[in-house]
Amino acid sequence: MKLSTRGRYGLRAMIDLAIHDQGDYVTLGSIAQRQNISLNYLEHSFAALKNAGLIRGMSGSQGGYRLAAPPSDITIRQVLEVLEGDLSIVGADGSQEESPYARHVRKKVWDRMDEKIDEVLSGLTLADMAAEFSRLQP
Numbered sequence: 001m002k003l004s005t006r007g008r009y010g011l012r013a014m015i016d017l018a019i020h021d022q023g024d025y026v027t028l029g030s031i032a033q034r035q036n037i038s039l040n041y042l043e044h045s046f047a048a049l050k051n052a053g054l055i056r057g058m059s060g061s062q063g064g065y066r067l068a069a070p071p072s073d074i075t076i077r078q079v080l081e082v083l084e085g086d087l088s089i090v091g092a093d094g095s096q097e098e099s100p101y102a103r104h105v106r107k108k109v110w111d112r113m114d115e116k117i118d119e120v121l122s123g124l125t126l127a128d129m130a131a132e133f134s135r136l137q138p
Contacts, residue, residue, distance in 0.1 A: 010082075013037065018074075018130040019133065021071075067126070077122045087121070
């Protein structure tokens, strides 16, 4: 699995939002500036995140974005699934019958890799990432 820039940048932006969401809406422009990501690029990612219910947006001079739930309730997996789609290592191969070799490889390699990836992504929240980042800052 290789994550696209949409997933990588979107995750960084969501962690930034978790850090800077202090009860007020955070502008996408401020996130784009801090993360050195194109505002246009973030607008597309945040539209998907808003449609998925992970963030809320508000228009106007006091507008911006906020997390729709506490950062401790939003996993890294949830964010990446919205931005990337299916996170499986190997998609379905389309064949009706799986050969014994293919089944063996799937069970012993692909399924186990998917389990480990799920364990990591589901075990980390935006709050975890924000707290760790804050501890690393001087």
